[in-house]
Amino acid sequence: MPTVDVAALGTARKLLGFSKRRVSFGQGTVADLLRQLATVDGGTLYANLTCDGRLRGDFAVLVDGFSLKPDQLDRPLLGGEQVVTLAILRHLHGG
């Protein structure tokens, strides 16, 4: 079965309980992958990261380095991709 490398940062890492993992994943979309990823409290990452089917504004998902827009969770995954998910910190620094 194809695999996807999943990395989780910050809040997403705490939700999943791991920072990096190779996940077996049949054909599907990013949304399907997020539904497959179980959180430590028994839910799914999809339930935590989305609202009305769209990616929440305070989270980001990158596939092979490219950040998905909120309505792009239907992007297909074919296997071999690197998926990074993280919570966005909005108060990074001054300037």
Place this chain on the structure above:
Amino acid sequence: MATAASAYHGSWIPSTCGMCLHGCGIKVLVKDGVALKIEGDPTNPDNLGKLCPKGNAGLARLYDSTRVLRPMKRTNPMKGPGVNPAWVEITWDEAYGIVARELGKVRADDPRKLLCALGDFQRILLWGWPAVFGSPNFFTSLGNYCGGSYHPVNGPVDGSFAAINDYELCNYWIQIGSGDGFSSHLHVSGSSKRMADARMRGMKVVTLDPRCSVAAAKADEWIPILPGTDRAFVLGMAHVLVHELDRFDREFLRDRTNAPYLVLDDGHFLRDDAGKAQVWDTRAQAPAAWDTVPPEAMTLEGLFVTEGRPVRTGFQVWKDILVTHTPERMSEITTVPAPTIRRIAGEFVEAARLGATIEIAGKTYPYRPAALNYYRGSQSHANGLFDNMTYKLFNMLVGNIDVPGGHLGVPLDHRGFFVSPGEDGMLKPEPHQLHPAPPFKYPPDSTHLMEWFPIGFDAGQLNTETLLEPERFGLNYRPEAMLLYHSNPLWNLPETGKVEEIMRRMKFVVAIDIHLTESTQWADVFLPDRTFLESTLLNCLEPPVVTGHSVRQPVVEPLGDTRDAYEILTELAERLGFRDDWNDLLNVVCGFTQKPEYLLNPEKRYSDHELWDRYAKSIYGEERGLEWFKRNGHAVRPRTPEETYLPYGQLRLPFYFEFIQRTGEDLRRKMEEAGIAGWPFDNYKPLPFWKDSAVIEDGARGYSFFAITFKEALHTFADTMVMPWLTEVSEKDPVHGGILINAQTAATFGIQTGARIRLTSPAGSIEGLAQVVEGIHPQVLGVSNAITRHFVTNPAVRVKGSHFNRLLAGSMRYTDNATGGLESTARVRLEVMRGWEEEVRYAHG
């Protein structure tokens, strides 16, 4: 890297200067473990082997006898100006233990109670530490005075962070309130060489400045102007181009901007049912979606009626605004004669060569060799948004944005322009390039009300209001601890008395710095950082003509018992229990999320060497890790024409800033829903115009003079003013000898050089010795930053104490309500102090 011609026998080590934020390439001569000399790196195409006085004085920072070389704790609980902290040296373990204990209590209670003052731009990657701690608060950020309104306009216009005229191809350069190419701003060492070369080939420079600055003294023409009125001068020139000469780049405005989009009376674009902006289709004499009408069928000017509603093009709206901005009216505001405004406008548009093209590397571009460049002095004002918009629009009138010869965007770093498609065929507006835009929130989380500036910067100066009256702004907590990271808020914030009061209320202050300063002497624990000659990083910040990183590396063994700031913050993160989140934040800000193979493991601690090695490899590949950079110095190269000119392809630029108006309307709605009353919104306008600001109004209250501050290549920020090498040089220049006053004005008041004078603004007052000069506007008093420090530990440096920032106010009245930019000009009363004849002059013996 050996220099054959050198008379020294030792090793030349390539590195990066850290005396300002920009980081020129340097090489350091080291013999027997001692750094002997610093020179510019001739292989680095950024600074071309040149080095400014600060860079040449870098050894004086390394070997400064007043550096703090070991951790210290204060033993005197009393705090205040002039209070001896009674420092005692302690071990790092004890220092870390105290800081972790005190900050741990704050974090457990409410992490927002940590207030952070951040500096040290070259280590900007570390500025996210407070966010991981859980605090959104920045007490000060150095950009308050410079980029507060500048960056939020550059970003939306072309995805850039800064801007500069095209040194190589510009023929007519208008310089307003900036030292670019002469004394300050972007990469001054290389830029000065480029400017000199351009002058040699005949480029004309016209400088507007209240003071005969270096840029003014070396210009073909200096035009003295009242501070804060530069926009009026440029609006007057725009009037001349549009209404008198009828000479502007119609094709550029029509084809490459949203100037032809139709605007309703409410300021919004006319949109079709699909939400697309409309233009006037001259074929059908009707509105049509912008992407359905060929450029030649669009009209740029005109008033039309559609479905009973009047609509104008965006260009027409500004043209109508400009009707009243005649040179005569703008002359009354600026004191620049109307014929001068007309003449400069005419020369500018003539030099712009409308319609010309040039072929570069096989590609044909528009050629517009005339451009207006500007920075702090011309736009760090309470209406700074309008200032910046005006200068951009004036450049757009001749179609010179990002084309050869013209006004070019400068990216924040190696990533280049922030380019992505937005709505209506436009470049997506990117006002926030340093962090994501914070959503509106009430009560706000941040004490500088970051959530209330959706297109703005971080208005650290507002802390002087909010922290003393938090309930007025809905803040439901009060900060109790402070982190000073290479920042000196008692020097760099306005209203020093209020800042002192805020610091007095802090239960715990920790400083990470190199020196004791006005602010760090209030610290409970001082953690000594290493200098740029003892530490490691890769640097690429605001490069005007190049791209790529240069390395900073230790050239000698660190002095004393100091630690690198990265190591300090990492140790504190570990002791406070968030090293995993700290690593994850570094994963984001270092860009490792785009290259997941380089992601830091949250469970592992990385050395600074490991971090920067990963950073280098993630950008330049496995072969170019940190060791490669240490050997070779840099991977800096000139930007290509494709990276420089029109890097956003066919995406249109904003001429009419509809998104700013929409953002303001959205903010107003949210504030009304939250029950917030009295918040100003009047700068959320789609187009700029002249309106008086607080400093103009203060003139009617009896503050008849304008006070300005300025710097030259000798100094930047606060730390260079305590370096004997640099102060000795600056004291030999009369411009740094005291408070500058025009000779004619001085005669009127009976003031001679050396007289003690007092300047009083609505916010505070300062004293100093008068320096009578010809080269300053008669209504203006100038205070060099070289005389502003009021606490110095080095006995070889005399305290001058004319602390300009005391004259400034940090309130919303003096803040651009859209960008958060700070007003950096003060209106003042001038008094001659009694007994001045007995004062000893320090400047010229």
